Amino acid sequence: MSKPTIVQLAQAAGVSPTTVSHAFSGRRYVDPDTKARIVALAQEMGYRANPTARRLRSGGGGSVALVSSMPFAVAAGPSRLGFLMEIAASAAVTALSRNTTLCLVPPLERGAQLDVLDVDGAIVVEPALDDSVLDFFFERGVPVVAIGRAPGRPNLPAVDLRSTETARLLLDHLGEAGQRVGLITGLQRRNSYIETEAAYAAFCAERGFAPAAMRIDERGGEEEAAVAVEAFLRQNPDIGALCAPVDAFAAGALRAATALGLAVPADLRLATRYDGMRARLASPQLTAVNLHLDQVAEQAIDMLIALIEGKALSPEPIAQPQLVARASSDRSSG
Amino acid sequence: MSKPTIVQLAQAAGVSPTTVSHAFSGRRYVDPDTKARIVALAQEMGYRANPTARRLRSGGGGSVALVSSMPFAVAAGPSRLGFLMEIAASAAVTALSRNTTLCLVPPLERGAQLDVLDVDGAIVVEPALDDSVLDFFFERGVPVVAIGRAPGRPNLPAVDLRSTETARLLLDHLGEAGQRVGLITGLQRRNSYIETEAAYAAFCAERGFAPAAMRIDERGGEEEAAVAVEAFLRQNPDIGALCAPVDAFAAGALRAATALGLAVPADLRLATRYDGMRARLASPQLTAVNLHLDQVAEQAIDMLIALIEGKALSPEPIAQPQLVARASSDRSSG
DNA sequence: GCCGGTATGCAAATCGTTTTGCATACCGTG
């Protein structure tokens, strides 16, 4: 048999649906005996209020989607997963405290039957230029908040990841020893790369370095990065430090250094952006940055909820990124 | 103002709500001109069908929660996150194809105002004995499916992780060289530990080994494991191989071995269970097991949906776990 | 006997869709 409805429960208990509803919600007084009978019967019959119907009537408490701009479980995946999950964990907590649930949305294939997607808004993590995920939600009129500005969409509400400052922090740190600093970013056009590259250009100009930068396709992950960075280091033998914001690339760089017989940090100092497992598990451990992702997630949720409700949104700045210096850039051993 | 409803759109277009519905769903013929007018107007007014109402009527799927038995972002976190997220990614895909959305639920604090938690069912990952997360859902009559059997709850629907076979696979592999094999499991009473310990006992009996096993508190993570395993290895110097199903513990064991001057795999062969980033990033890379988590996730979703709909559930067995042999247990270098 | 107040519960409207059954108009054919 299918699940019993409130009407069936009410009939069985010899009361009206109204009374059943009140018995559970407590919004009106119900005789304790009656209530007890209803509850017992509900237990026995396995009655549970249908959440969909409940929501339709009471309107409140919707759900928001968390979407990674990249496929969840794809090649470059494992390391992005850390970033995404750290955000997801915080976002889920914040969302719940705002009467909202957080839905994980798998990679969207265009044309897929996604109208079933019952969310009131979406958070997109680090969208790239012309990101199809954004189009998808726009077409449906679903409000979107980005984590990390969306390139080419200056008006899209976004939580600032402060990538310029982050880059500055890393570059200044790596530049301490006076070595020439190289940069490895991603081929995809995400705002964090764009800002980082700009900061790098400025950094080089200030110091009078010739820039040495390259871009790698994220999808190749650590493997491809190892190969590419090795070639890069061969071409630029005078580089003494490397800034690789993508942790998978930093891991690849580590391998490239080993392959070339370069010791880290003695011969090559290295730093990355996201302070996740990859940075901490690497050997030597990688210098990284605390991006305050918990705050980022919280702000994204709040902005999104405000947006959904049509209220004004107040984007307060996230706490300043903080350098987490580790062995991979330790100057004393260099 | 607030979002327009189908009625408002119908009025504006001078047709009935029925016609609007048909215009979008295509379930009945609508004059092309009329349809075009409706679509254009919808675009202009920003009309989007309310998914909640739609689902209520058409009986579509709701949403299910994915819950880790452990706090998301807690100490032992990063490595468990991998396991959880691999399941989450697959589950989200499967759920969507079943007209259901997957909600990530943060760690549940008892007594928190969770009435807002609007899910039709829940998947709990590797519940422990007396897991409060399970109680929470039971109290609310929310159907639950466990990934990995729930200790002490033989009747709870669960997807079998085939831990006995997994353990057997690892132990037989590690025992190949004839060395004595030690076992490190977790203090918490999860089914996978229980089965693994039992398999280990049988394994030792068969081979005539004296068992050498210890349990470590998961919450201590890699650090605590490193300390504990070092002591353990000191006490059992004749151990030539170590089975540490928790990847964080295996990583700790690796450090312990290094501290003791033992080479892996030459002096100590090592294997873990979950073939995640941690196993692959370790040096040497860790032998692990392919648990077919994608299948596991899919089955969990399907079982849960069946349960929600009151249908009979058919728990088909997951594909057999497969050993992924890596350097950490390579016999040729031992 | 009348009155106000409290206790208890129900009927009906509502949320925004989808879906079924019926209505009208128009067409060509015999």
Added chain:
DNA sequence: CACGGTATGCAAAACGATTTGCATACCGGC
């Protein structure tokens, strides 16, 4: 003209809850 068929669309009944406004009963006090 009568008739079947197609084109087009609407009214109303679901879906399963919540919420509002009323109804009845009973009580004590005057």
